[in-house]
Every structure is written in C-alpha cells, then in structure tokens.
Amino acid sequence: MVDKYSENQIQEALQELNAACESPWQIRDAKLCKQFKFANFSRAFGFMSSVALLAERADHHPEWFNVYNRVEIELTTHEADGISHRDFDLATKIEALLS
Amino acid sequence: MVDKYSENQIQEALQELNAACESPWQIRDAKLCKQFKFANFSRAFGFMSSVALLAERADHHPEWFNVYNRVEIELTTHEADGISHRDFDLATKIEALLS
Amino acid sequence: MVDKYSENQIQEALQELNAACESPWQIRDAKLCKQFKFANFSRAFGFMSSVALLAERADHHPEWFNVYNRVEIELTTHEADGISHRDFDLATKIEALLS
Amino acid sequence: MVDKYSENQIQEALQELNAACESPWQIRDAKLCKQFKFANFSRAFGFMSSVALLAERADHHPEWFNVYNRVEIELTTHEADGISHRDFDLATKIEALLS
Numbered sequence: 017m018v019d020k021y022s023e024n025q026i027q028e029a030l031q032e033l034n035a036a037c038e039s040p041w042q043i044r045d046a047k048l049c050k051q052f053k054f055a056n057f058s059r060a061f062g063f064m065s066s067v068a069l070l071a072e073r074a075d076h077h078p079e080w081f082n083v084y085n086r087v088e089i090e091l092t093t094h095e096a097d098g099i100s101h102r103d104f105d106l107a108t109k110i111e112a113l114l115s
Numbered sequence: 116m117v118d119k120y121s122e123n124q125i126q127e128a129l130q131e132l133n134a135a136c137e138s139p140w141q142i143r144d145a146k147l148c149k150q151f152k153f154a155n156f157s158r159a160f161g162f163m164s165s166v167a168l169l170a171e172r173a174d175h176h177p178e179w180f181n182v183y184n185r186v187e188i189e190l191t192t193h194e195a196d197g198i199s200h201r202d203f204d205l206a207t208k209i210e211a212l213l214s
Numbered sequence: 215m216v217d218k219y220s221e222n223q224i225q226e227a228l229q230e231l232n233a234a235c236e237s238p239w240q241i242r243d244a245k246l247c248k249q250f251k252f253a254n255f256s257r258a259f260g261f262m263s264s265v266a267l268l269a270e271r272a273d274h275h276p277e278w279f280n281v282y283n284r285v286e287i288e289l290t291t292h293e294a295d296g297i298s299h300r301d302f303d304l305a306t307k308i309e310a311l312l313s
Numbered sequence: 314m315v316d317k318y319s320e321n322q323i324q325e326a327l328q329e330l331n332a333a334c335e336s337p338w339q340i341r342d343a344k345l346c347k348q349f350k351f352a353n354f355s356r357a358f359g360f361m362s363s364v365a366l367l368a369e370r371a372d373h374h375p376e377w378f379n380v381y382n383r384v385e386i387e388l389t390t391h392e393a394d395g396i397s398h399r400d401f402d403l404a405t406k407i408e409a410l411l412s
Contacts (some may be wrong), residue, residue, distance in 0.1 A: 057176055057365040059410065061167045065263065066359030068160045073355070073359065074268045077156055079182040157271070158311065161264030164362065168256040168369045212257065255374055259365045266358045275354055277380040 020098035029104045037111055048091040048103045060085045070109045076102045119197035128203045134208055147190040147202045159184045169208045175201045220297035224285045235309055246289040246301045258283045268307045274300045317395035321373055326401045331342040357382045358359045360410065367406045373399045
C-alpha cells in the first residue's frame with residue numbers, strides 16, 4: 017500500500033526535484049506534470065522509449081501525450097488516489113535521462 | 116501541398132477504412148481518431164514503436180496519448196487544416212499492424 | 215542466486231517451451247536461441263520494444279541482433295554461468311507476444 | 314542506384330565523420346562499425362529507438378547487436394555491395410543523437 021503525500025510533502029518533494037531541473041515539474045489536478053521538447057520526433061520517441069523502460073521497471077506507468085517533438089508526462093498514483101513517492105521517484109529517474 | 120478532404124470524401128474514406136477494422140475509427144474535432152486496448156503496457160508500447168516508425172517513414176506524426184494498456188491516436192493534417200489522404204493512409208497502415 | 219539448469223532440466227524445459235511455439239527455440243553454445251522474422255522493420259522493431267520491456271521488468275536482458283525484418287535472440291544467465299529458469303521464463307513471455 | 318565508395322572515398326569520409334566523434338567509427342569487413350556504451354539498458358534502448366527512426370526515415374537499416382548497455386552498429390549498403398554515402402549519412406545522424 018502506498019500513502020498519498022500531504023500538500024506539505026508534495027511541496028517539499030517538488031522543491032527537491034526541481035532543484036536539479038532546468039525547467040520545473042508542476043502540480044496540476046493532483047498530478048505531477050511536465051512538458052518536454054526535443055529537436056525532432058526521433059529524439060522525442062527515443063526519450064519515450066527510455067521512460068517506458070523506467071516505468072515498466074518501477075511498475076508505475078505515466079499518462080502521457082506526444083505530438084512530434086513534444087512529450088507531456090503526468091504522474092499520479094491511482095491506488096493512493098493522489099501523488100505519492102512513486103511519482104517523485106519516477107520523475108527523478110526521468111530527469112536523470114536528460115542530464 | 117495536401118488538400119483537405121471534403122465531408123463527403125471523409126465519409127467515403129472512413130467507410131472504406133472501417134470495413135477492415137474490428138472496431139471503428141471516428142471523426143472528432145476534425146481529426147481521425149481511435150482508441151486501442153492491449154493486454155498490458157509491454158504490448159501497448161510495442162504497438163506504439165511500430166506506429167512511430169510508420170509515422171516517421173510517412174513524415175506524418177500522430178497526436179497520441181497512452182496510459183498503461185490504452186493508446187489513443189488522433190490524426191490530422193496541419194498543412195491542410197483538416198483531414199487529408201495522409202491521415203487515412205497512416206490509419207490504414209496502423210490497422211495493418213494489428214491484423 | 216540462480217542455479218544453472220542441468221542438461222536434463224534444459225531438455226525438459228525446452229520441450230515444454232517448444233510445445234507452444236510454431237518454430238522451435240534451440241540450444242547453442244549454452245544459450246537459448248531463436249530467430250524471428252517479421253513482415254518488415256516496423257514490425258520487427260515493435261516486437262523488440264515489447265521484448266525490451268519484458269526484459270527490463272525481469273531484469274534479465276537478451277543478447278540480440280537485428281537486421282531489417284530479422285531478430286535473433288540469445289538468452290543465458292551470466293551469474294549461473296549457463297541456462298537457468300530465468301531464460302525459459304523470458305522466452306515464454308516473448309512467445310506470448312506472438313500469440 | 315547507389316555507388317560503392319572507393320577505398321579513397323571511404324578513408325576521406327571516415328576522417329570527416331570521426332572528426333566530430335569522441336570515439337571513432339571503424340571499417341571492418343566492408344562495413345562501417347562502431348560500439349556504443351550507455352549507463353544502462355534503458356538508455357541503450359532509448360538510443361536504439363531513435364536510431365530505428367532515423368533508419369526507417371532513410372530506408373537504410375543497420376545490422377546491430379545489443380546486450381544490456383552495449384550497442385554495436387554495422388552499416389553497409391547491400392545494393393552497392395560495399396560502403397556508400399548512405400552509410401556515412403546514417404552514421405552522421407546517429408552521432409548527432411549523442412551530441
């Protein structure tokens with residue numbers, strides 16, 4: 017069982033996550049969200065393939081949208097009915113792909 | 116330059132496309148749309164990888180959304196400001212992946 | 215720690231695996247091997263993406279080769295210095311992708 | 314029809330290609346070859362997905378091998394029975410993915 021983060025926990029974890037990011041993740045509709053832009057579709061989909069593998073490994077899958085060079089990722093934890101450490105863990109690994 | 120299909124052309128092409136599909140493509144907001152469901156994320160993302168290659172080959176990229184085993188594809192032709200033969204061509208190739 | 219299968223265990227597991235396959239897996243150089251052919255590169259790489267996700271989930275990665283529509287997969291368990299149940303587990307999941 | 318590069322053309326193109334690379338491409342068995350290493354499988358397969366899209370776009374597909382974080386790419390032009398500008402074009406695009 018995974019516990020839902022409180023508003024305070026979310027803000028603290030968000031600050032820590034974004035300290036290492038060029039552009040910030042945001043909270044929207046109880047989801048941890050970020051939009052990524054790449055040079056072209058080939059790079060965007062390569063990124064998505066890496067994220068897919070991270071997600072499958074963590075058994076925690078994003079809601080995501082892509083068109084051409086743009087990828088929008090939304091993370092939430094359904095069983096916790098909100099945002100949990102699992103969302104921040106995956107976001108941290110996603111960011112590491114870009115460094 | 117790619118011409119936008121008229122309403123009649125769309126309905127005719129849609130009927131032809133759907134004749135070969137188990138579940139139908141639909142027109143929504145001037146886009147050719149379909150939702151696909153798979154057994155799990157691994158199969159859904161394998162399908163997406165094949166679609167990505169078809170799209171790159173055709174230089175015509177979908178707007179698409181995925182969560183776990185569900186993939187939603189929307190096709191439109193920006194330069195034609197509507198639906199064109201390019202959308203139906205790609206949809207036909209996408210369907211062929213599932214046959 | 216994963217135990218290496220004995221020659222008898224390998225033959226038994228191989229028979230069980232191949233009972234469900236159109237074309238057989240084989241043992242070569244202490245690896246569980248099979249070559250797959252697809253209609254084109256798009257389908258071959260879609261298959262590879264699904265296999266990549268299965269492999270990452272199992273934390274057990276294939277040695278594999280691709281050219282165009284052909285995929286050659288070799289499975290072995292380095293820590294067991296031979297073939298183990300992990301290779302047969304992954305092969306079974308790979309076959310399930312094609313059914 | 315694509316012409317096979319002469320030995321001189323290959324050496325010239327190879328020098329130009331490698332001027333921009335951290336580690337060099339090499340000629341082996343009339344193929345343009347390089348081995349790539351990544352932090353883990355997730356990154357290696359993300360790279361492969363991008364390369365797959367470049368290859369499909371160019372309709373020129375690599376012979377490649379992967380195990381975990383290692384990717385070996387071999388490029389040759391079958392219709393030219395040797396190395397051609399198509400191999401150097403794809404290698405240049407592959408290198409651009411890493412910059």
